[in-house]
Amino acid sequence: xxxxxxxxxxxxxxxxxxxxxxxxxxxxxxxxxxxxxxxxxxxxxxxxxxxxxxxxxxxxxxxxxxxxxxxxxxxxxxxxxxxxxxxxxxxxxxxxxxxxxxxxxxxxxxxxxxxxx
Amino acid sequence: xxxxxxxxxxxxxxxxxxxxxxxxxxxxxxxxxxxxxxxxxxxxxxxxxxxxxxxxxxxxxxxxxxxxxxxxxxxxxxxxxxxxxxxxxxxxxxxxxxxxxxxxxxxxxxxxxxxxxxxxxxxxxxxxxxxxxxxxxxxxxxxxxxxxxxxxxxxxxxxxxxxxxxxxxxxxxxxxxxxxxxxxxxxxxxxxxxxxxxxxxxxxxxxxxxxxxxxxxxxxxxxxxxxxxxxxxxxxxxxxxxxxxxxxxxxxxxxxxxxxxxxxxxxxxxxxxxxxxxxxxxxxxxxxxxxxxxxxxxxxxxxxxxxxxxxxxxxxxxxxxxxxxxxxxxxxxxxxxxxxxxxxxxxxxxxxxxxxxxxxxxxxxxxxxxxxxxxxxxxxxxxxxxxxxxxxxxxxxxxxxxxxxxxxxxxxxxxxxxxxxxxxxx
Numbered sequence: 001x002x003x004x005x006x007x008x009x010x011x012x013x014x015x016x017x018x019x020x021x022x023x024x025x026x027x028x029x030x031x032x033x034x035x036x037x038x039x040x041x042x043x044x045x046x047x048x049x050x051x052x053x054x055x056x057x058x059x060x061x062x063x064x065x066x067x068x069x070x071x072x073x074x075x076x077x078x079x080x081x082x083x084x085x086x087x088x089x090x091x092x093x094x095x096x097x098x099x100x101x102x103x104x105x106x107x108x109x110x111x112x113x114x115x116x117x
Numbered sequence: 118x119x120x121x122x123x124x125x126x127x128x129x130x131x132x133x134x135x136x137x138x139x140x141x142x143x144x145x146x147x148x149x150x151x152x153x154x155x156x157x158x159x160x161x162x163x164x165x166x167x168x169x170x171x172x173x174x175x176x177x178x179x180x181x182x183x184x185x186x187x188x189x190x191x192x193x194x195x196x197x198x199x200x201x202x203x204x205x206x207x208x209x210x211x212x213x214x215x216x217x218x219x220x221x222x223x224x225x226x227x228x229x230x231x232x233x234x235x236x237x238x239x240x241x242x243x244x245x246x247x248x249x250x251x252x253x254x255x256x257x258x259x260x261x262x263x264x265x266x267x268x269x270x271x272x273x274x275x276x277x278x279x280x281x282x283x284x285x286x287x288x289x290x291x292x293x294x295x296x297x298x299x300x301x302x303x304x305x306x307x308x309x310x311x312x313x314x315x316x317x318x319x320x321x322x323x324x325x326x327x328x329x330x331x332x333x334x335x336x337x338x339x340x341x342x343x344x345x346x347x348x349x350x351x352x353x354x355x356x357x358x359x360x361x362x363x364x365x366x367x368x369x370x371x372x373x374x375x376x377x378x379x380x381x382x383x384x385x386x387x388x389x390x391x392x393x394x395x396x397x398x399x400x401x402x403x404x405x406x407x408x409x410x411x412x413x414x415x416x417x418x419x420x421x422x423x424x425x426x427x428x429x430x431x432x433x434x435x436x437x438x439x440x441x442x443x444x445x446x447x448x449x450x451x452x453x454x455x456x457x458x459x460x461x462x463x464x465x466x467x468x469x470x471x472x473x474x475x476x477x478x479x480x481x482x483x484x485x486x487x488x489x490x491x492x493x494x495x496x497x498x499x500x501x502x503x504x505x506x507x508x509x510x511x512x513x514x515x516x517x518x519x520x521x522x523x524x525x526x527x528x529x530x531x532x533x534x535x536x537x538x539x540x541x542x543x
Binding site: 044045046047049050051052053054055057064078079082083085086088089090099102103105106109110111112113114 | 226230263264321323324325326327337358360361364365399400401402403405430431432433434435436459460461466467468469470471472486526
């Protein structure tokens with residue numbers, strides 16, 4: 001599996017165990033990048049809207065995708081497209097810097113549970 | 118299983134030297150409770166406060182709301198597997214301190230959400246503006262990790278509710294309701310002409326701040342399973358879910374699950390309420406596949422005619438909801454789903470992260486992106502922090518007079534997906 005993330009903690013923790021595609025980018029940019037991977041034949045392994053922290057309350061997300069490329073998986077495509085659509089419904093605003101540490105930690109915990117499986 | 122719930126109506130909460138219930142007034146010795154809480158060395162201090170309906174009080178960030186209950190007779194004890202030992206509950210007699218609630222607050226992580234306003238417009242959006250709230254504000258020791266803080270806070274709230282519940286053991290209830298849940302074959306034999314209806318409850322189970330416990334087991338580790346709905350009344354399902362204030366199920370919601378209550382109300386009249394299935398909402402798509410397969414298998418095996426499926430949370434669980442709905446329908450069982458929506462401020466955008474034509478009977482708890490303005494209130498319990506920036510809010514939303522404009526997702530229980538809320542439409 002491949003981890004697509006904009007969370008540096010996830011990169012630092014899992015970079016040696018599995019392939020990690022890390023970019024410093026916004027949540028939307030991250031989701032677009034995941035969609036590109038799906039278009040090129042990777043399957044989603046975890047849900048792109050994992051966690052109930054709302055898209056305008058967090059800026060970090062880690063998503064697991066399959067290593068193997070096959071034909072486009074339409075179930076994955078539907079999930080990522082719907083997720084992007086829903087994220088657009090939220091008003092954007094600046095997230096206070098002092099919260100970033102906790103938000104990275106929550107994302108790390110959520111994806112950590114999935115990776116351990 | 119047969120369970121009698123005896124409701125003791127609480128009219129007021131007061132701090133007092135001796136904890137007791139007298140003439141409907143719940144007297145609480147805060148010192149004793151403080152000592153109980155501080156047995157956990159993860160807490161540096163704890164504060165108790167009382168918030169009554171109509172008072173100019175705002176409570177935030179709320180972590181859990183719990184109703185004090187006590188087991189008077191029957192097997193097991195309240196909050197099994199978490200506070201009391203693991204033993205099947207849901208039969209005998211349980212007393213409920215109706216009208217009272219324990220509200221826990223604490224800043225587990227930096228960002229905050231979960232508002233209860235006791236008066237004003239905000240009060241209309243949360244059911245806990247109508248309860249007498251004993252609010253417990255926990256301060257952890259330095260450098261405690263969020264995981265440990267969350268666990269300590271969750272258990273402390275339940276212990277307090279357990280201790281306060283015990284005060285009602287010898288009190289004669291004002292009202293008693295009886296709930297009977299028969300073994301499947303007996304239930305079918307008793308009501309052969311009524312449609313067999315089951316309840317599928319989806320439980321939040323994604324990770325830190327997003328967990329639910331059933332008899333002490335973290336639900337993300339469980340396969341889809343079954344229990345008697347009367348077990349839920351005794352605290353078999355407990356909330357460890359501190360995120361998504363508007364549509365998370367607090368422990369109070371579980372204890373008073375209105376889907377269960379309404380199904381019991383119709384039981385033997387219009388339908389035969391003969392099964393309750395619980396399933397999880399994990400982040401791994403393979404888990405979703407497995408859990409929804411099991412949900413469908415069970416509904417088919419039980420021979421249900423219909424199922425009500427309730428969701429918890431936002432985004433990721435939308436996918437579980439639709440998988441459950443689609444597969445249960447494919448198994449030949451009619452479904453009604455209960456969800457809420459994030460349809461943008463105008464309410465015109467796509468509102469769920471997933472959809473399917475099989476989901477043709479939907480009940481909504483409301484649009485969580487709806488914007489309201491909360492008036493300034495005199496007293497804050499907990500900490501207001503950066504509510505204007507973070508909790509369903511946006512930059513510059515605090516007016517000069519101190520009023521704040523937020524999306525209703527900031528308010529505890531505003532769009533609850535069990536239908537335990539005050540929003541309605543005509």
